[in-house]
Amino acid sequence: MTYKKIQLLCVLLYFCIASGCSDVVRLESPRLEMQEAPLGVSVPHPVFSWHLDSDRKGVEQNAYEIRVSPILEGLDSESSLVWNSGKVASDAMQAVYDGQALEQGTDYYWKVRAYTNEGTTAWSKAHRFSTAIGADRWQAEWIGEDRLSNPGENRDSLYTRLAARYLRKEFAGGQKDIRRAMLYISGLGAYEAYLNGERVSDDFLAPALTFYSKLVYYNTYDVTRLLHKGDNTLGVILGNGRYFWLRAQGKPIAGFGLPRLLARLEVEYEDGSRQAVVTDGSWKVTSKGPIIANNEYDGEEYDARKELPGWNRSGYDDTGWQPADVVSAPAGQLCAQPCPPIRVMERVRPVSITRIPSGKYLVDMGQNMVGRLNATFTARKDSVVTMRFSELLNPDSTLYVANLRSAKATDLFTAAADGKYTWRPAFVFHGFRYIELDGLTEMPAAKDLEVEVLYDDMATIGTFETDNRVINQVYSNAYWGIRGNYRNMPTDCPQRDERHGWMGDRTTGCWGESFIFENCLLYRKWLQDIECSQGDNGCISVVSPQYWYERADDITWSGAYIFAAEMMYRHFGDKSGIIKHYPSMKRWAELIIRQYVQDGVVIRDCFGDWCLPPESLELIFSKDPTRKPDGRILSTATFWHILHLLADFASLAGHPEDADGYLACASSLKEGLNRHLFNYETAQYGNNAVTGNLLPLYYGLVPEGYEQRVLNSIVEKTEVERNGHVSTGVVGIQYLMRCLTKYGRQDLAYKLATQETYPSWGYMAKRGATTIWELWNGDTAAPDMNSANHVMLLGDLVIWYYENLAGIKNAEGSTGFRHIEMKPCFPDGLGRVSATYRSVSGTIGSRWERDGDSLSWTVTIPANCSATLYLPVALHPEKPVLAEGIRGITSQEAYWQVELSSGTYHFGK
Known part of the structure; x- marks a missing residue:
């Protein structure tokens, strides 16, 4: 090594020691409002977060420091900072902004470092965020084409129909250097925006849907790179989304009006001058473009003969277009979108393409999924290429579409000339495994057909695998089903004429989902939808957003409001849902107490144990x-638990005085x-249905000394009468696996998890399911309700996978997995489990x-972080050795209880 290199090394070492910088602890995943670089942040006091990573054992944070500046270079200059937290003594890996008031429509930069017992981390790289704009800054008008002007368009038939609107505005930019250009835009129901012919973003069906009479979202984009000196053109296509009526007969879906656009483009030049381009009557509009119809249920129709080459670029001749109509603003409040958009999250090719007797082509994707087809094909002039979608096949290899009900699920493409085309719809998606293609001149190759899998942009944060084939397949089915039912809200199904945010499906399901996907922001947004559905008397719709008007005052379904907020807080450390929505939750609870609690029992129940397995395979x-529990048991037990949660929420939300009232009601x-x-002689609740016994036992409501007898009734029904099969519906399945395991019957839980005969999750998989069915007998029941992609019957299964098989559980009283309980049940017959979970506090791993x-x-x-690990004495007779990172070992009946600090540890052979 040369002398100069030695000198340089010494200098670097000196600065590292002087600064206390540690290379053994790394600060990872710095985020603001749980996003890496969000644009359009509307909260005045956003939350910063991060986690630490190290190969060392026992790493602990003891302080942090955050700096925020509107100037990137100003992060190291005290005079340029709007907030310098200073060195804050804390082990928390979250911090709330507490600096100068953030200005609207402004960029900010921030960085963080942490102080630990192993030294100080390096500063994180600088991260950008921008703030939203207020109502006074828009100075724009809502515009559109305020009429039905094409043949067949209507809003009042079963199959509503409307063409897309194309809007454009040419404007002269300055000849000066551009420093920053931001586009604020809301196009209802959905839009694609272009600047000088290029897509502004890859967002799909933006903005996030809402119940538009209450709330309307807008998006924020940095378009600096797309803006030119001189002439520019802003173009927007408006699709119908759910602003225009999806259905107007049968069971109508709420509609709000014709599509409309609001936009503001702000340009800042290097010399400090500014320019704004806003929507107003000077824009041009036409509905004579190639997207002649688009409907989420029915599909998109595209006529290539109507294409408008260059319409979104400067110099296009728009003399045949009309001046845009200035239209009324939606009734809902305009707000910055708080959650990530829907995007293409994966691309999948077919596993087979065959020509069927009809001459059409049948495409098998090999997996039930949700997305859109991006197809390359050849067609003749004026011919129509038909693309139909289904989840299932008839015995003759034709598409089974009866379970789609009135949804057509069909895309149509009309060719302008003989030749090859590549096309995908702009404003629709489908739930399907199979595609039927008609109107092609030749068979397509697999490379010509690609499905773009679509759902809300979120990370996959969990992995899970065992040596059991059934469990692995069901986990895969859950993975595909969960993400296929994310559409700015958790939906019931993605394929038929429904696709709503049914609350009962997610009461416990949201917890299991959060082990696989980073879904906190989706559920944060959904809580707002739920509050927006609340009536003046406190009642909330069990379909939120309330596109169907369903106000049931049902406890086991409406309770998802409280359970989802608890999940966000416990699993992600995000208490914003509790704080923001506590007054609304309180009004709902007071309504239930006032109207439906009589003599210590909640008398209201609307849905019972929905979709429990029927005695005949043909029944829904x-x-x-004898299979149906008394609804009063379900409502009373669930509301008892909700009241205890609300007592905790009251303190978190700054209303501790409310807690005693909740607890007093719960006691009654x-x-x-x-x-x-409860029958004290038989130790059974109601008619002894499994679910009726499950809820009181799981929640600890059974009179002392009767617990084992209640468990025996559950086991007798499940193991003997049902021959080791599930006998619960949507409510009971949320508790079955964990309750059996909690009371020592993990063997029976494991049998249920691996069962392959009806009714079971394994039965679905054995019958070819690649997602989760709506019904336990979804392959034989009438098509009214046999969606092949639902998640409500998952119940607590995914939770059981992670918590009880892998041993990755957020310990009681912990938030964000700062303390982990690792207590797998190690069932006989299962030889291997390997799981990881990337929590907000870092990655947890368990492999046995x-x-x-x-x-x-x-x-x-x-x-x-820390963990309490329970090592079965039967599988590890010798007391573990006290070693680095192990804080203590005690004997707890059948377990060695091992207290661990951070690090990687191995036990056993």
Whole structure:
């Protein structure tokens, strides 16, 4: 090594020591409002977050420091900072902005570093965010084409129809250097925006849907790179989304009006001058373009003969277009979109393409999925290429579409000339495995057909695998089903004429989903939808947003409002849902207490244990009363738990005085439930249906000393009468797996998880399902309700996978997995589990292998976190050795209880 290199190394070492900078602890994933570089942040006090990573054991944060500046270079200049937190003594990996008031429509930059027992981390790289604009800054008008002007268009038939609107505005930019250009835009129901012929973003069906009479979102984009000196053109295509009526007969879906656009383009030049281009009557509009119809249920129709070459570029001749109509603003409040958009998240090719007897081509994607087809094909002039979609096939290989109900699920493309085309719809998606193509001149190759999988942009944060084929397939089915039912809200199904945010599907489901996907922002947005659906008396719609008017006052379904907020707080450390919506939750709880609590029992229940497995494979709903629990048990037990959660929420939201009232009511419900609905002689609730016994047992409502007998009734029904099969519906399945495991019957839970005969998750998979069915007998029941892509029957299965098989559980009282409980049940017959979970506090890992009584188990605990690990004495007879990172070992009945600090550890052989 040369002398100069030695000198340089010494200088670097000196600065590292002087600054306390540690290379063994890394600060990872710095975010603001759980996003890396969000644009259009509307909260005045956003939350910063990060986590730590290190190969060392026992790493603990003891302080942090954050700097924020409107100037990138100003982060190291005290005079340029709008906030310098200073060194804050804390182990929290979140911080709330507490600096100068953030100005609207402004860029800010920030960085963070952490102080730990292993030294100080390097500063994170600088991250940008921008703030939203206020109503006074828009100075724009809503515009559109305020009429139905094409043949067949209507808003009042079963199959509503409307062409897309094309809007454009040419404007002269300055000849000066551009420093920054920001586009603020809302196009309802959905839009694609272009600047000088290039897409502004790859967002799909933007902005995020809402119930538009209450709330309207706009998006914020940095378009600096797309803006030219001199002439520029802003172009927008407006699709119908859910602003225009999807359905107007049968069970109508709320509609709000004709599509409309609001936009403001702000340009800042290097010399400090500014320019704004806004929507007004000077824009041009036409509905005579190639998208002649678009409807989420029915599909998109595209006529290439009507294409408008160059319409979104300067110099286009728009003399045949009309001046845009200035239209009324939507009734809802205009707000910056708080959640990520829908995007293409994966691309999939077909597994087979065959020509069927009709001469059409059948495409099998090999997997039920949600997205749009991006197809390259040849067609003749004026011919129509028909693309039909379905989840299932008839025995003759034709598409099974009966379960789509009135949804056509068909895209049409009309060719302008003989030749090759590449096309994908702009404003529709489909739920499908199979595609039927007609009107092509030749068979397409697999490389010509690509499905773009679409759902809300979020990371996959969980992995899970075992040595059991059934469990692995069901997990895959859950993965595809969950993400296929994310559409700015958690939906019930993605394929038929429904696709709504049914709340009962997600009461417990949201917890399991959060192990696989980083879904916190989606659920944060959905909580706002739920509050927007609330009536003056406190009632909330069980379909939110309320496109169907369903106000049921049902506890087990409406309770998703509270359970989702709890999930966000416990799993992601995000208490914003609790704080923001607590007054609304309180009004709902007061309504239930006022109207439906009588003599210690909640008397209101609308849906019962929805979709429990019927006694006949042809039925949708069971006709056997012995299978159906008393709805009062479900409502009373669930509301008892909700009241306890609200008591906790009251303190978090700054209203601790409310807690005693909730707890007093809960106490009366426990007493009333057992007085009215528990048979002390038989130790059974109601008619002894499994779900009726499950909820009181799981929540701890069973009178002391009767727990084992209640469990025996559940086991007798499940193991003996149902021969080791599920006998619960949507409500009971949320508790079944965890309750059995909690009370020592993990063997029965494992049998249910691996069962392959009806009714079971394995039965669905064995019958060819690649997602989760709506019904346990979805392959034989009438098509009214046999969606092949639902997630409500998952219940607590995914939670059980991670918490009870892998042993990755957020410990009681912990938020964000700062303390982890690792207590797998190690069921007989299961030889291996490997799982990871990238929590907000870092990546947790658990991998174990079992061969008889021999166990090998490796776990990883993130930096600045800890864990309590339960090692079965039967599988590890010798007391573990106290070593680095292990804080303590105690004997707890059948377990060695091991207290771990951060790091990777191995136990067993």
